[in-house]
Amino acid sequence: MSAASSPKSVRIAVGLLAPVLLLAWWQLQATAGDARSLAFAPLGSVGAAFVEQVESGALVFDAVATLSRSLFGLIIGGGIGIALGVATGLSRPLDRLLGPLLHGVRQVPLMGWLPLLGLWIGAGEGSQLVIVCLSAFFPAMLNTHAGVANVETRLLEVGRIYGFTPLQRFRRILLPAAMPMILTGLTQALAFTWIAAIGTEILLGTGGGLGVTLQNAQMQQRMDLILVTILVTAVIGFAVNQLFLALRHHLLRWQPKSL
Amino acid sequence: MPLTLLALWQIACTSGFFPPQVLVPPSGVLSELLALGRSGELQRHVGESLGRLGVGFVIGALVGLAVGAALALSRWTEAALSPLFLGLWQVPVIAFVPMLVMFLGIEERFKITVVAVAAFFPVALATFDAVRGVPRAWLEVSKVYRLTLPQLIRRILIPATIPAILTGLRVAITRAWLVLVAVELLAADSGIGQMMEMGRQLFRIDTVLAGVVVSGLIGFALDAGARAIERRATRWKSA
Numbered sequence: 018m019s020a021a022s023s024p025k026s027v028r029i030a031v032g033l034l035a036p037v038l039l040l041a042w043w044q045l046q047a048t049a050g051d052a053r054s055l056a057f058a059p060l061g062s063v064g065a066a067f068v069e070q071v072e073s074g075a076l077v078f079d080a081v082a083t084l085s086r087s088l089f090g091l092i093i094g095g096g097i098g099i100a101l102g103v104a105t106g107l108s109r110p111l112d113r114l115l116g117p118l119l120h121g122v123r124q125v126p127l128m129g130w131l132p133l134l135g136l137w138i139g140a141g142e143g144s145q146l147v148i149v150c151l152s153a154f155f156p157a158m159l160n161t162h163a164g165v166a167n168v169e170t171r172l173l174e175v176g177r178i179y180g181f182t183p184l185q186r187f188r189r190i191l192l193p194a195a196m197p198m199i200l201t202g203l204t205q206a207l208a209f210t211w212i213a214a215i216g217t218e219i220l221l222g223t224g225g226g227l228g229v230t231l232q233n234a235q236m237q238q239r240m241d242l243i244l245v246t247i248l249v250t251a252v253i254g255f256a257v258n259q260l261f262l263a264l265r266h267h268l269l270r271w272q273p274k275s276l
Numbered sequence: 277m278p279l280t281l282l283a284l285w286q287i288a289c290t291s292g293f294f295p296p297q298v299l300v301p302p303s304g305v306l307s308e309l310l311a312l313g314r315s316g317e318l319q320r321h322v323g324e325s326l327g328r329l330g331v332g333f334v335i336g337a338l339v340g341l342a343v344g345a346a347l348a349l350s351r352w353t354e355a356a357l358s359p360l361f362l363g364l365w366q367v368p369v370i371a372f373v374p375m376l377v378m379f380l381g382i383e384e385r386f387k388i389t390v391v392a393v394a395a396f397f398p399v400a401l402a403t404f405d406a407v408r409g410v411p412r413a414w415l416e417v418s419k420v421y422r423l424t425l426p427q428l429i430r431r432i433l434i435p436a437t438i439p440a441i442l443t444g445l446r447v448a449i450t451r452a453w454l455v456l457v458a459v460e461l462l463a464a465d466s467g468i469g470q471m472m473e474m475g476r477q478l479f480r481i482d483t484v485l486a487g488v489v490v491s492g493l494i495g496f497a498l499d500a501g502a503r504a505i506e507r508r509a510t511r512w513k514s515a
Contacts, residue, residue, distance in 0.1 A: 031352065117281065125491055129472065136481055136484060231374040247371055247375065
């Protein structure tokens with residue numbers, strides 16, 4: 018009998034096996050009572066930490082802080098990225114002018130900018146926001162650029178026949194044609210801002226947020242708190258991504274299904 | 277064009293528009309790079325970073341290949357492991373850093389583990405997709421020819437999956453580099469990330485900028501090198 022032909026419930030049960038075994042092993046390590054127990058928090062205390070975090074409001078506070086940081090980055094960084102992507106997609110000279118600088122900046126590992134930003138504007142909220150914006154900027158710009166630069170010429174020719182003004186051409190042809198790529202860029206940007214927000218929070222440890230809690234919990238040797246926060250990170254990341262995919266589906270409902 | 281930019285940067289600095297505490301000219305960065313190179317410090321930091329990257333990447337990629345192939349080839353393995361795998365995949369690698377610090381401390385094995393984890397997921401996913409994408413007919417042909425498992429892997433699976441897997445490996449090494457620089461900022465006594473962090477603490481903007489340039493060049497070289505390998509390995513496809 019192969020798994021493909023077996024009932025769904027069996028597959029789900031099999032799928033739960035690995036996580037359950039992992040948790041059981043974890044619990045065993047935690048209750049072993051020697052030095053290991055320090056790192057392996059018992060599952061009961063993980064549950065207690067979750068309740069504690071929810072009741073004190075810390076969890077909601079952290080989640081909102083990290084989410085609003087990512088959202089800020091998505092709007093500012095992604096917005097500038099889309100604008101520059103449109104501009105460089107429409108104008109070859111501008112592309113030649115900015116291209117080398119932007120591609121140079123892009124090569125540097127994102128967090129590698131932190132020490133420099135730390136010297137310039139201090140290792141605090143400002144640096145965090147710049148990094149988060151930067152993380153959204155590149156996917157938004159590159160995809161928008163590709164979308165605008167690769168609009169089918171026959172669509173532009175139709176516009177010429179209708180005597181569209183440049184503004185009409187942009188609104189009626191370029192923007193809708195580039196929209197799938199722009200949304201792809203924003204979806205990537207969203208994932209990156211989420212990672213960048215948590216990363217900068219862990220590295221700088223200031224301003225509150227899920228990353229700050231992770232970092233503080235590590236210093237206080239609170240594995241239970243770390244696990245709770247990681248779990249919340251996973252759930253929020255997944256939920257936000259699903260929400261965005263649904264939004265994309267809605268915005269692109271005029272497109273043929275095959276795309 | 278990049279030359280014009282460098283010239284502008286140089287002029288902006290030498291004209292006193294930016295004080296040297298804020299921005300040093302390219303010539304300053306270059307002389308700092310040369311000084312770091314002469315003292316051997318640059319080679320030490322870069323060597324340490326690349327060593328970590330290499331070891332961690334090889335481990336993560338090998339495990340990723342094995343897990344990805346196992347998930348794709350056996351429905352039971354997929355049913356058993358994919359929920360756990362997909363759950364872990366939702367977590368940004370960097371969010372695992374505090375947890376790994378608690379388990380492993382901040383020494384070498386922690387950094388290598390982080391690199392391995394960062395490399396693991398893209399490789400595992402790419403391998404899974406690649407193996408699943410092998411046309412059923414090819415596998416049936418292999419059954420007709422009664423190929424053994426090693427033969428099946430060598431003759432059919434590897435050639436059919438290599439392009440997608442190479443793409444996965446390229447994504448993996450660039451991600452691993454990103455994450456490595458981040459954790460070196462956090463905790464290390466050597467490495468390119470640590471060099472920048474030390475520069476920041478000593479208010480040495482030239483050292484920090486030298487680190488930015490070097491880490492950018494390494495990132496670029498890794499990506500370009502991986503792309504070149506991809507092109508070479510997939511040449512037969514277009515023929």
